[in-house]
Amino acid sequence: MLARDTVEVTRLPLCRVLLMKDRRFPWLVLVPERSGVREICELAPADRAALVEEIAQASEVMRLLFRPDKLNIGALGNLVPQLHVHVVARATSDSAWPGPVWGSGAPLPYTEDVLADLRRHLAHAFGPPQRTSWRSSLLARLRRPSP
Numbered sequence: 001m002l003a004r005d006t007v008e009v010t011r012l013p014l015c016r017v018l019l020m021k022d023r024r025f026p027w028l029v030l031v032p033e034r035s036g037v038r039e040i041c042e043l044a045p046a047d048r049a050a051l052v053e054e055i056a057q058a059s060e061v062m063r064l065l066f067r068p069d070k071l072n073i074g075a076l077g078n079l080v081p082q083l084h085v086h087v088v089a090r091a092t093s094d095s096a097w098p099g100p101v102w103g104s105g106a107p108l109p110y111t112e113d114v115l116a117d118l119r120r121h122l123a124h125a126f127g128p129p130q131r132t133s134w135r136s137s138l139l140a141r142l143r144r145p146s147p
């Protein structure tokens with residue numbers, strides 16, 4: 001289901017970062033690359049800490065790129081048991097507000113060119129792994145134009 005509904009944006013030290021193919025909501029899904037893990041509590045302590053940091057990084061990317069009124073973060077897993085965390089940028093004007101995005105209607109797909117641009121912008125915002133903090137490197141990348 002994740003493979004059908006998402007496209008990969010980038011990989012972080014723990015998670016693959018996927019973009020939901022629904023233009024109604026800017027929506028990332030972080031998937032820890034640990035086989036057989038269904039719940040956050042099943043991660044090793046170091047991986048749990050890494051997951052929290054990667055959720056924070058994805059949240060900051062969403063805040064900087066989309067300026068949401070609210071971020072929704074959740075690990076439901078009712079339909080896809082593999083551990084994954086949703087990071088959704090919400091606007092008071094979106095079609096599901098103030099309710100949840102899950103089950104709020106049929107997804108509206110991106111056009112291929114918009115999807116390609118969005119993936120490029122998101123990947124640029126996450127950037128390559130660096131020794132500096134993700135926050136300072138993200139802010140520096142967003143201040144300079146893309147190559």
